[in-house]
Amino acid sequence: MQTVPLKDLVARVDLGLTVLCGADGLDRPIRWAHVSELEDPTPYLVGQELLLTAGVRFPSDVPAYVAGLVSSGVSAIGFGVEPEFPTVPLSLVEACAAQGMPLLEVPPSTPFLAVSQALGALLAEIAVREQRMLADSQRALTRAATRVRPVESVLTTLAVVLNCRADLVDPASAPEDVATLARRVASGTGPRSASTQVGEDHVTLDPVESAVLVVRRSMPLSPAERAVVAVALALLGLLRRDLESERGQIARLAASALLRSRVTGVGNVLGPGPYRVMAGQSRADYDVLAQRYGPLVSKVEDGFLALVPAGFEVSGPVGVSAEVSESDITSAVEEASAMLARALATGSPAFPAAELSSLVDPVAARAFARRELAALLGRPELVETLRAWLGQHGSWDRAAAALGVHRNSVRHRISHVERLLGRDLGSADARASLWLALTWLD
Missing domain, CATH: 1.10.10.2840 (PucR C-terminal helix-turn-helix domain)
Incomplete structure (x- = not known):
């Protein structure tokens, strides 16, 4: 349910609220304003209320009254002066100060109804902002999922949108401070998601296929922000499944090359090794390579992969692996795919940095x-x-x-x-x- 920081209500100049004590609690969330003149309203409270009272039935034991409100989770007390009391009773001020309860003075010119209406308006504003934020975040995450290296793009976008750190980790190698919880979340036998406190960070963990999404930030996630995480989880799940499919294509490309080496020999198609793997997106490049090298060229998501002779002359935005033998083709595919992102950024071929340095x-x-x-x-x-x-x-x-x-x-x-x-x-x-x-x- 939506909440409003107490300080936002206090900031409403038209209400004229005065903070008498508990100023360090102005960040407390307020769910709603509740009016009660009972000496013991605790049976009717659920927490995070701004309790409004004019002291019509002022309690005889004020410290016990405040203690009951504290234990019930009340966020703050608003005391309306006049007609019952010309000022807020000192005993209430002292009890609230002693127990860390924020106490507001509500002036005679401000009816409790005005406080409730102002709180409702603030809650509505937050709801509209969060809906807009959610819609904007959905669009941003969806765009990210269509980019090169989409998993990384979604994680980066999520980090920017929520001002957090977002990591997709393997449960077996998760950071030590969340390793146990990550394994439980990923196992399927523990919670489907989990939240914990690590130092000053609030951390949430959610399973994504065989991995775990770990989100860290200084403040807990709001319900709307959790909805943003849910969008990211759905996209990451789809991307992970696509990645597994792409890895299957990669494996089939490698298998195709190795099969030909057993039947006719890769050398019969490419000449003697070593070889390179190229990753690109140009349809023209794909057509040329496919015509020349046939089964050693494969379409993958957003582009193609090709096994070519090490001396093949490359140009344009293509990722190129280091020189490899037949046994290292699969790792070369991964390297070329990583180089493609750099090639697209520069508009020219991208080689592994170590190889460039050696040249x-x-x-x-x-x-x-x-x-x-x-x-x-x-x-x-x-x-x-x-x-x-x-x-x-x-x-x-x-x-x-x-x-x-x-x-x-x-x-x-x-x-x-x-x-x-x-x-x-x-x-x-x-x-x-x-x-x-x-x-x-x-």
Whole structure:
């Protein structure tokens, strides 16, 4: 059920509420306002109320009265002055202060009905905001699920939307502080989801196929935010199933190559090894490769994979694995798929960094890096921002999440980088050049 922080109600100038004690409890949630003149209203309370009273039947034992409200989960007391009392009784102020109960003075000009109506209006505003947030989050998560490396994109978007850390972990290698709970959630014999406190973090765990989604942040999730997590869970579940299907395709590609090696030999199709795996999205590239290498080219989600000779000349945005033998084809597929994301960001072929480094003289590579990045070398925060932004394919939100800063800070820093370097980072050539420089920087 929706709640409103007590401070939001106190901030309503038209109500004229005065905080007499318990100011450190103004973040307490208020579910509704309840009027009661009973000496013991506790049987009729469910918690998180703002209890409104004018002291018509003022309790004889005030500390016990306040203690009962505290134990019932009342969030605050609002005392209406006049006609019964000209001021809030000192005994009530002292009892509330001693027991940590926020106490508000309600002026004669503010009927209890006005307080209830104001609370209702605030609750309605929150409901509208949360519905809008939920709709916006659904759109953002759905868009993320259509990007390259969609699982990572959904996790990054979820982290930005909820201002949290979101990780999809294997229960067998989950972080130590949640490992036991992660295994229980994933086992199917324990809770379907779980929440716990780890240090200052509120942590929720939900199963996603054979993995577990771990969400951490400083504040508990609201019901609307839990609904956002539910959307992410549904998308991640679909993506995980698609990933398993894609892995099956990858396995079939590898099996196809190995089968041909047993029947006619991969060498009869590609020539003697070593080989490379290419990952791309261009239909034209796929058609050329399929015509040339036939069964060693396979369509996968959003693109293709191909087994080619190590010396095959590549161009355009394709991910390329290191040189491999027949026995390492499957791992090469995974490597090429990872390189594709970088290739799409730069618009040029992407090779494993270690292999690129082996092709370039180390001294020349370092000199190139320091020359390209000279204007940034005294500004480590700009270097790391550029690295994160390029590594996240130019995404402001994902780079901000990776750096732990606001997206506007990333925009400002990248603009500063462009001015200092005199480079247009919208250019694929500039991005590729700077990514290599960052790779080879000391």
